[in-house]
Amino acid sequence: MQLSAITLDCSDPLALADFYHRATGLPLHPRNHAEFAGVVQPAGGLLLGFQRVDGYRAPVWPGQDVPQQLHLDFDVDDLASAETRLVALGAVRAAHQPDPERFLVLTDPAGHPFCLSPRVATAP
Incomplete structure (x- = not known):
């Protein structure tokens, strides 16, 4: 078993992914969308994900x-x-x-x- 992602709840996944992209320099995940977005370490590394939650x-x-x-x-x-x-x-x-x-x-x-x-x- 290998840890592949850590996901945080939020109201705006794309905005939070952009913040962490600019903060860390990690690339944006290529399949980001309004419900789920993330940044990922190169070469298949850990994904830091952000999922939209109603009423966050x-x-x-x-x-x-x-x-x-x-x-x-x-x-x-x-x-x-x-x-x-x-x-x-x-x-x-x-x-x-x-x-x-x-x-x-x-x-x-x-x-x-x-x-x-x-x-x-x-x-x-």
């Missing part, structure tokens, strides 16, 4: 009135520049930052929280 309610983080259910983590070379770029694409910095020296919490345009962490250099 964005998660409220860190509260649990509308639970986040999951969140994504991304390693970046520079927290400040990554945050600036992602906010320009439509992300929002979350008001609650539990450990801003180690990671930043943003929300995507559909309200899903995600974290940015500094990339750890690996030894050659």
Whole structure:
């Protein structure tokens, strides 16, 4: 068994796929449509999908009135520049930052929280 996709609920799959495409540089899935869209890692890698849900309610983080259910983590070379770029694409910095020296919490345009962490250099 191999994990092939992670799918998030949202109200506008095409818009959310475009956000993650521009945020990560991953290509858009070739069969995106209004009900389901995604970005995919090259060479048959993991699909990050977005499915339209009627009456979608964005998660409220860190509260649990509308639970986040999951969140994504991304390693970046520079927290400040990554945050600036992602906010320009439509992300929002979350008001609650539990450990801003180690990671930043943003929300995507559909309200899903995600974290940015500094990339750890690996030894050659």
